[in-house]
Amino acid sequence: MTDHAFTPKFAIPPLDEAAAEAARARQAQLTKPAGSLGRLEDLAIRLAAMTGKVTPRLNHKAVLVFAADHGVTAEGVSAYPAEVTAQMVLNFVRGGAAISVLSRFTHSRLKVVDIGVAADLPPAPNLLERKIAPGTGNIAREPAMSREQAWAALEAGADVVAEEAEEGLDILVLGEMGIGNTTAAAAVACALGGFPPETIVGHGTGVDEAGRQHKATVVQRALARAAVSPTDPIGVLQQVGGFEIGGMAGAMLAAAQRRVPILLDGFIATAAAMLAAALAPDIRGYLIAAHLSAEQGHGQMLGFLGLEPLLRLGLRLGEGSGAALALPLVEAAVRLHAEMATFSEAGVAEKVAA
Amino acid sequence: MTDHAFTPKFAIPPLDEAAAEAARARQAQLTKPAGSLGRLEDLAIRLAAMTGKVTPRLNHKAVLVFAADHGVTAEGVSAYPAEVTAQMVLNFVRGGAAISVLSRFTHSRLKVVDIGVAADLPPAPNLLERKIAPGTGNIAREPAMSREQAWAALEAGADVVAEEAEEGLDILVLGEMGIGNTTAAAAVACALGGFPPETIVGHGTGVDEAGRQHKATVVQRALARAAVSPTDPIGVLQQVGGFEIGGMAGAMLAAAQRRVPILLDGFIATAAAMLAAALAPDIRGYLIAAHLSAEQGHGQMLGFLGLEPLLRLGLRLGEGSGAALALPLVEAAVRLHAEMATFSEAGVAEKVAA
Numbered sequence: 001m002t003d004h005a006f007t008p009k010f011a012i013p014p015l016d017e018a019a020a021e022a023a024r025a026r027q028a029q030l031t032k033p034a035g036s037l038g039r040l041e042d043l044a045i046r047l048a049a050m051t052g053k054v055t056p057r058l059n060h061k062a063v064l065v066f067a068a069d070h071g072v073t074a075e076g077v078s079a080y081p082a083e084v085t086a087q088m089v090l091n092f093v094r095g096g097a098a099i100s101v102l103s104r105f106t107h108s109r110l111k112v113v114d115i116g117v118a119a120d121l122p123p124a125p126n127l128l129e130r131k132i133a134p135g136t137g138n139i140a141r142e143p144a145m146s147r148e149q150a151w152a153a154l155e156a157g158a159d160v161v162a163e164e165a166e167e168g169l170d171i172l173v174l175g176e177m178g179i180g181n182t183t184a185a186a187a188v189a190c191a192l193g194g195f196p197p198e199t200i201v202g203h204g205t206g207v208d209e210a211g212r213q214h215k216a217t218v219v220q221r222a223l224a225r226a227a228v229s230p231t232d233p234i235g236v237l238q239q240v241g242g243f244e245i246g247g248m249a250g251a252m253l254a255a256a257q258r259r260v261p262i263l264l265d266g267f268i269a270t271a272a273a274m275l276a277a278a279l280a281p282d283i284r285g286y287l288i289a290a291h292l293s294a295e296q297g298h299g300q301m302l303g304f305l306g307l308e309p310l311l312r313l314g315l316r317l318g319e320g321s322g323a324a325l326a327l328p329l330v331e332a333a334v335r336l337h338a339e340m341a342t343f344s345e346a347g348v349a350e351k352v353a354a
Numbered sequence: 355m356t357d358h359a360f361t362p363k364f365a366i367p368p369l370d371e372a373a374a375e376a377a378r379a380r381q382a383q384l385t386k387p388a389g390s391l392g393r394l395e396d397l398a399i400r401l402a403a404m405t406g407k408v409t410p411r412l413n414h415k416a417v418l419v420f421a422a423d424h425g426v427t428a429e430g431v432s433a434y435p436a437e438v439t440a441q442m443v444l445n446f447v448r449g450g451a452a453i454s455v456l457s458r459f460t461h462s463r464l465k466v467v468d469i470g471v472a473a474d475l476p477p478a479p480n481l482l483e484r485k486i487a488p489g490t491g492n493i494a495r496e497p498a499m500s501r502e503q504a505w506a507a508l509e510a511g512a513d514v515v516a517e518e519a520e521e522g523l524d525i526l527v528l529g530e531m532g533i534g535n536t537t538a539a540a541a542v543a544c545a546l547g548g549f550p551p552e553t554i555v556g557h558g559t560g561v562d563e564a565g566r567q568h569k570a571t572v573v574q575r576a577l578a579r580a581a582v583s584p585t586d587p588i589g590v591l592q593q594v595g596g597f598e599i600g601g602m603a604g605a606m607l608a609a610a611q612r613r614v615p616i617l618l619d620g621f622i623a624t625a626a627a628m629l630a631a632a633l634a635p636d637i638r639g640y641l642i643a644a645h646l647s648a649e650q651g652h653g654q655m656l657g658f659l660g661l662e663p664l665l666r667l668g669l670r671l672g673e674g675s676g677a678a679l680a681l682p683l684v685e686a687a688v689r690l691h692a693e694m695a696t697f698s699e700a701g702v703a704e705k706v707a708a
Contacts, residue, residue, distance in 0.1 A: 033433065035560075036559065037671060040679075084703050091695055096699065102690070105686055205387040310667070311683075313394060328459075329665075335455050340454075340455055346444070346448070346451075347441060348445055352435060
């Protein structure tokens with residue numbers, strides 16, 4: 001596989017402006033004051049543009065959680081031991097984690113993708129085995145992965161979405177698990193967005209302020225070592241990224257290629273979105289930002305992508321939990337758009353001319 | 355019925371601090387970093403305090419929409435003709451309105467209460483006939499209603515909740531319909547909260563800026579005419595309120611009396627909550643603010659009640675639509691709290707000591 005083989009394969013189709021215009025016209029005829037559903041109206045119109053359908057439906061919902069380990073945990077950047085990645089994957093597939101509960105609640109199918117967990121995991125029906133390697137290198141001292149592995153991570157994510165699309169896929173909810181991955185995600189965001197690490201690195205799962213400053217120093221060291229350029233996104237993934245970050249970026253590219261809207265979770269998923277956007281800028285039109293995370297820097301990253309979050313609940317869990325929590329809002333927008341009566345259908349008088 | 359007969363009947367039980375403490379302890383044991391579910395953790399703990407149950411469930415969900423007309427529409431305060439109140443009630447019960455769609459989506463039972471619509475409405479299974487009078491007086495020139503009617507509106511709302519409670523009621527979603535009712539709600543909010551009308555009156559369903567200023571003048575005239583005191587909430591309802599505002603306040607009092615959490619919609623529902631809180635201050639502990647409306651002044655009103663909204667989506671529709679949109683978040687909080695595995699159940703390592 002060469003560097004040039006991948007990107008053209010994931011050409012993103014343009015948004016369907018005719019469908020968006022027809023959806024906008026429909027919104028104006030529904031029995032409510034114009035604009036009174038606020039951001040849900042914009043959301044319905046955006047979903048029409050993405051899907052090319054004037055009244056899109058969300059019958060098939062998939063939550064994909066990419067899990068991988070990170071060599072940088074050797075630097076003491078996380079509040080939890082690295083074994084927790086594998087333990088939480090088991091918790092996901094057994095139904096006890098937040099994303100397990102939220103997948104059931106939203107009637108979404110949950111698949112967990114082992115794309116680089118540093119443990120042998122017992123097979124489970126909803127666990128997909130796509131391991132590139134058992135964890136990355138310690139980015140403070142060495143590249144996270146080889147350039148081939150970086151491409152392989154993207155391809156693995158894309159392949160999973162291709163399989164999911166065969167089952168029916170109307171919206172993709174993306175999340176991750178990986179002890180140490182806020183460090184890698186911060187490095188990716190800084191490398192691609194030009195942000196100073198001090199403004200992006202946050203407390204992750206719960207390190208204290210000294211821990212956060214240490215983490216920022218580790219990110220700074222990784223960036224200085226790697227000297228990567230935002231014009232080489234694959235180099236960024238290879239040097240300072242993670243397998244789940246690459247997998248999510250590949251999944252996003254494959255979803256957008258199929259006109260499948262992507263519901264973006266928090267800090268790490270947004271770093272993956274920056275990577276996908278560096279490879280194919282038009283992907284931004286297919287991204288819905290679910291929430292603003294409590295993790296410092298997430299707002300700057302969303303701003304870089306031109307995205308406005310739906311929720312602001314102080315979440316900082318990952319797993320796709322914030323995206324799953326926003327899913328009912330997206331579904332409500334779609335159902336209001338499709339199911340509300342028009343003024344003429346309902347025999348309701350329209351606004352008095354000013 | 356005397357002025358003194360009502361309030362003691364609706365004594366609000368104190369929040370259950372022991373249940374809240376046990377819920378807080380449970381949250382700390384769930385397989386997630388402490389605090390990482392942000393406001394959903396607070397919500398689960400608050401619901402435990404309200405219901406007195408450590409792991410509350412929301413099996414029975416009711417949406418009550420109180421509808422009434424307003425004599426103040428004669429002053430040209432609304433962008434829509436007054437007939438729209440009755441037309442929209444028919445749209446609610448036939449399933450074509452936003453709140454109809456959202457009630458189906460959230461598996462909530464929807465009941466529409468005609469507490470003062472200025473039209474004879476055909477019977478429908480989910481339309482409750484509790485008309486006090488066919489619309490209020492024009493508050494710019496005369497009292498909205500008699501003092502007896504004000505009490506009757508509160509009692510009617512309370513009676514509906516008593517009936518709903520017999521069917522099973524784990525959470526109450528409250529909304530309203532009434533052309534002209536942002537004017538009455540603004541007058542109630544100003545009378546009870548001491549706000550200047552200019553800072554509270556907004557564009558309602560869509561009057562322009564000149565219309566908004568005219569509306570603020572109308573509210574000012576109503577308040578000057580009535581000269582009501584915040585220490586006489588029944589007088590405020592009688593002089594400048596509306597039947598649906600009284601009905602919602604009565605419904606809130608009856609819900610809190612039964613430890614049923616109340617999911618508050620926007621501007622008009624919040625004015626009703628101010629009225630309920632003026633009658634029984636402890637009701638605040640049972641209120642969940644669903645969203646911050648686009649209607650000017652709503653943020654001040656929520657602040658007066660000490661409430662922080664869950665959503666900020668630029669909604670300004672009413673009907674209970676914002677409350678219904680927040681319902682999945684409340685349900686998610688409850689389900690995460692009840693269904694997530696603990697660290698010991700899942701065999702997941704806890705945080706490394708700092």
